[in-house]
Amino acid sequence: MLYRESGDFKVSYPADQQTFPIRFDRLAFWITLAVAFFVVPFFINDYWANAVLIPFLIYGVAAIGLNILTGYCGQVSLGSGGFMAVGAYTCYKMMTAFPDLNLAFCILAGGVTTAIVGIMFGLPSLRIKGFYLAVVTLAAQFFLVWMFNKVPWFYNYSASGMITSPERTMFGHAISGANATPAATYLFCLTFLVLLGFLGRNLTRGSVGRKWMAIRDMDIAAEIIGVNPLMAKITAFGVSSFYVGVAGAMIFSVYLGAVEVTEAFGIQKSFLLLFMIIIGGLGSIFGSLVGAAFMVMMPVLLKNIMVNSFGWATDIAAHFEFIIIGGLIVFFLIVEPHGLAQLWRIIKEKMRLWPFPH
Amino acid sequence: MVEFLYGIEVVINGLMAGVMYSLVALGFVLIFKASGIFNYAQGVMALFAAMTLVGVQEGQVPFAHLINSVFGTQYHHFGWHINAFVAIAVAALVMLLFAYLVERYILKHLVNQEPIILFMATIGLAYFMEGFGDLMWGSNIKTLDVGIPQGGNFWIEEKTAFLGGEDFYGFYLDTLDIYATVIAIILVSTLVLFSQYTKTGRALRAVADDHQAALSVGISLRRIWVIVWSIAGIVALVAGIMWGSKSGVQFSLSLIALKALPVLMLGGFTSIPGAIIGGLLIGIGEKLFEFMIGAPFLGGATENWFAYMLALVFLVFRPQGLFGEKIIERV
Numbered sequence: 001m002l003y004r005e006s007g008d009f010k011v012s013y014p015a016d017q018q019t020f021p022i023r024f025d026r027l028a029f030w031i032t033l034a035v036a037f038f039v040v041p042f043f044i045n046d047y048w049a050n051a052v053l054i055p056f057l058i059y060g061v062a063a064i065g066l067n068i069l070t071g072y073c074g075q076v077s078l079g080s081g082g083f084m085a086v087g088a089y090t091c092y093k094m095m096t097a098f099p100d101l102n103l104a105f106c107i108l109a110g111g112v113t114t115a116i117v118g119i120m121f122g123l124p125s126l127r128i129k130g131f132y133l134a135v136v137t138l139a140a141q142f143f144l145v146w147m148f149n150k151v152p153w154f155y156n157y158s159a160s161g162m163i164t165s166p167e168r169t170m171f172g173h174a175i176s177g178a179n180a181t182p183a184a185t186y187l188f189c190l191t192f193l194v195l196l197g198f199l200g201r202n203l204t205r206g207s208v209g210r211k212w213m214a215i216r217d218m219d220i221a222a223e224i225i226g227v228n229p230l231m232a233k234i235t236a237f238g239v240s241s242f243y244v245g246v247a248g249a250m251i252f253s254v255y256l257g258a259v260e261v262t263e264a265f266g267i268q269k270s271f272l273l274l275f276m277i278i279i280g281g282l283g284s285i286f287g288s289l290v291g292a293a294f295m296v297m298m299p300v301l302l303k304n305i306m307v308n309s310f311g312w313a314t315d316i317a318a319h320f321e322f323i324i325i326g327g328l329i330v331f332f333l334i335v336e337p338h339g340l341a342q343l344w345r346i347i348k349e350k351m352r353l354w355p356f357p358h
Numbered sequence: 359m360v361e362f363l364y365g366i367e368v369v370i371n372g373l374m375a376g377v378m379y380s381l382v383a384l385g386f387v388l389i390f391k392a393s394g395i396f397n398y399a400q401g402v403m404a405l406f407a408a409m410t411l412v413g414v415q416e417g418q419v420p421f422a423h424l425i426n427s428v429f430g431t432q433y434h435h436f437g438w439h440i441n442a443f444v445a446i447a448v449a450a451l452v453m454l455l456f457a458y459l460v461e462r463y464i465l466k467h468l469v470n471q472e473p474i475i476l477f478m479a480t481i482g483l484a485y486f487m488e489g490f491g492d493l494m495w496g497s498n499i500k501t502l503d504v505g506i507p508q509g510g511n512f513w514i515e516e517k518t519a520f521l522g523g524e525d526f527y528g529f530y531l532d533t534l535d536i537y538a539t540v541i542a543i544i545l546v547s548t549l550v551l552f553s554q555y556t557k558t559g560r561a562l563r564a565v566a567d568d569h570q571a572a573l574s575v576g577i578s579l580r581r582i583w584v585i586v587w588s589i590a591g592i593v594a595l596v597a598g599i600m601w602g603s604k605s606g607v608q609f610s611l612s613l614i615a616l617k618a619l620p621v622l623m624l625g626g627f628t629s630i631p632g633a634i635i636g637g638l639l640i641g642i643g644e645k646l647f648e649f650m651i652g653a654p655f656l657g658g659a660t661e662n663w664f665a666y667m668l669a670l671v672f673l674v675f676r677p678q679g680l681f682g683e684k685i686i687e688r689v
Contacts, residue, residue, distance in 0.1 A: 076474060076477075124670060124673065124674050127673070127674050127677050128670075128673045128674065128677055129677070130473065130474065131396050131473065131474065131477050132623060132673060132677065134477070135619040135620065135622075135623055135666070135669065136623075136666070136669060136670045136673060138616060138619065138620075138666050139663060139666030139667050139669065139670045142662045142663035142666055143663040143666070143667060145662075146659060146660070146662050146663050149659075150656065150657040150659070151657075267613075267616070271481065274478070274481070278478055311427075312424075312427045312428075313423070313427055315423075315492075315497065316423060316424055316427055316493065318489075319489045319490075319492045319493040319497070320489065320493070321489065322485050322486070322488050322489025322490075322492070323485075323486055323489035323490055323493065324489075325482075325485050325486075325489075326482045326483060326484070326485030326486025326487070326488070326489060327482070327486050328482075329478065329479070329481065329482030329485065330464055330479050330482040330483060330486065333468065333471075333475055333478060333479045333482065334464070334467040334468060334479075337471070337475060
């Protein structure tokens with residue numbers, strides 16, 4: 001089967017505008033989904049779920065969120081860690097206040113609250129631009145983390161200051177808590193990622209996404225041609241924070257189970273998300289996922305190679321991780337500023353012409 | 359009355375803390391003025407410089423941990439202790455080499471990129487250096503001692519004790535902070551003299567004004583960048599010495615870079631006096647806020663976020679900072 005548009009006739013406008021216009025892409029997409037939903041859960045084990053798959057799915061959601069704000073709307077945010085914390089703590093309060101409520105609703109509530117908080121911190125973006133804004137979002141990061149540390153109501157006055165996720169079930173399977181099976185949590189996270197990814201992809205293709213991109217490319221020109229900068233920026237902050245909040249709620253409830261805010265949602269998390277979208281590709285949903293996969297897998301891989309194969313100490317592997325992340329970021333910015341997604345685009349271009357390139 | 363005197367003490371200590379912030383902020387402004395790059399790595403540069411200084415002084419073997427891991431050897435120390443001044447000179451040389459390498463391998467390839475791309479590149483650089491520094495010198499907390507006295511200054515405490523009667527024991531000031539202030543003043547005046555009265559300084563200002571015009575009259579942009587990053591490296595070394603003597607050479611040192619950002623926001627990115635005044639304002643502001651509101655009502659540790667919030671509120675009303683040039687936007 002060749003990777004071609006030719007011969008793939010579209011007879012309606014919806015067919016012409018679909019996300020994957022090439023049949024090969026469509027097939028690959030559906031096969032991946034089918035494998036992810038129907039094959040992986042049967043082979044998944046604890047190590048793979050906790051070390052690779054679940055973090056990838058959750059960070060994938062967060063990376064899509066940050067990419068909407070930074071990649072599509074051009075507003076750099078260093079406050080994602082704080083926004084994740086908002087999602088996590090809202091989810092915790094909902095779970096403990098309404099024990100009968102479904103976990104999915106708690107997580108969505110976390111997303112909605114984060115969206116509101118994100119819009120509040122996004123309002124100054126109308127006057128503050130570029131990296132002035134990046135620094136101002138640090139205010140969100142440090143203030144929110146401080147608040148969750150200092151106000152005991154948020155962690156239900158527990159002595160340790162930690163929040164612990166109680167057990168919740170869905171369709172009879174435990175999703176959170178000690179009895180959760182890897183397959184159930186995996187499917188839960190996967191569903192969220194697929195739904196939110198679908199939503200994100202279509203938002204960015206539609207008029208909202210075009211307004212974001214107009215603001216990103218040149219905000220004054222966009223304003224002149226009739227894009228309302230207030231609405232564009234606020235929707236970007238809102239949607240992005242929703243995604244990040246959902247991811248934070250999932251990290252807390254499904255992935256980690258118990259969370260201490262400075263450790264789990266510190267400034268390092270904000271940078272981690274930023275690196276994901278830079279390496280994956282700014283302004284690309286696919287890139288967000290690739291970046292998330294890359295940043296989740298690389299430490300695991302490095303640890304396996306250096307510690308298990310070479311027998312080096314773990315701290316050396318940790319230092320090398322920093323060096324490699326830093327080096328890769330500089331490398332990507334110099335050689336391929338559009339990240340891994342752009343490499344994939346180039347490969348697709350090549351495949352279209354193969355085997356007879358001009 | 360005693361309350362008031364303690365208030366003054368808080369203000370003075372805030373000023374001293376502000377000087378420390380300004381030292382880091384100064385490095386930012388230098389690089390931003392000359393190349394339009396917002397150098398996030400400044401804090402890590404300070405950390406790296408301080409680590410190198412300690413390592414050289416103590417005679418540590420670079421990459422000892424890695425070498426021992428790979429070859430199964432047991433090298434740790436060369437077994438010498440070097441004079442502080444020689445060690446500082448060596449660390450300064452390392453920072454110069456670093457400046458050259460940054461220009462050669464990163465900046466040269468990123469000419470004409472958007473500011474935000476350059477900013478992210480410096481974040482990558484910061485991560486790289488953090489890992490590299492830890493790998494080279496080890497990640498344990500080190501004590502740095504170059505002979506600057508520390509602890510409360512008794513002379514000032516005794517001389518001011520009479521001000522407040524029975525309950526007042528005089529102003530408590532750290533000797534190290536006083537030294538830092540003096541050194542900062544010397545550093546800033548040297549920099550101002552350098553940029554006003556030397557040929558290279560004039561070239562620096564020309565580049566800061568307009569890259570293309572500077573190029574067209576024959577100023578080598580790359581040479582200027584190496585010089586600027588070298589100066590920033592030296593400033594980072596000074597900041598690293600001060601912060602390192604104060605609180606030990608450790609990872610948190612690199613986070614002062616984040617604290618220097620709101621300082622710059624207040625002062626405006628392009629102004630050296632702005633960096634100083636912004637630093638002082640933030641130093642006083644966060645100490646006073648903690649003293650008056652934070653500790654009694656909010657549970658303390660407000661220093662973590664006060665500076666950023668101040669910058670946020672301030673910028674909403676004056677987006678270019680106190681002394682920054684007015685931002686003019688055109689299509």
